[in-house]
Amino acid sequence: MHVADRRRQELIARTLRADPTLSQASLAESLREHGIETTQATISRDLAAMGVLKGPNGYVLPEEAPTAAPEEAPNAALSVLRRHILTATTADSIAVVHTAPGHAHLVAVEFDRWPPRGVVGCIAGDDTIFLATTSKTAAQKVVARLTRIIES
Secondary structure, eight states, X not given: OXXXXXXXXXXXXXXXXXXXXXXXXXXXXXXXXXXXXXXHHXXXXXXXXXXXXXXXXXXXXXXXXXXOOTTTHHHHHHHHHHHHEEEEEEETTEEEEEESTTOHHXXXXXXXXXXXXXXXXXXXXXXXXXXXXXXXXXXXXXXXXXXXXXXX
């Protein structure tokens, strides 16, 4: 990693520790105040490389993200799924989950922490999550369970 990249990411981390930031534009402004001109695309790549999560209160560093005690995690995970999943469908052996824009990462974190039975991997975009499953039947079972969760 180049020195400039490391410095920019350190400033982003310092900014996020001081105050969760709601937009990449405000991060760009904070960097500008420190003499660093950058593009939104560069900030986006930095956030991804740093593992930064975007929640309802803005961007947070992974170590600063709220976590539940182990005995509370399943209820917390269910709550996140209920609040943020809009739909779930199958595409062969993949369960496709749709969220509101910007919420897929929040839900994907819960899938990574508490993977549904039959799920072997998870990829999240902005508003879509692909859950790779062991079979078409497993995908159908995951979607059926998610549908029950979001309808309850």
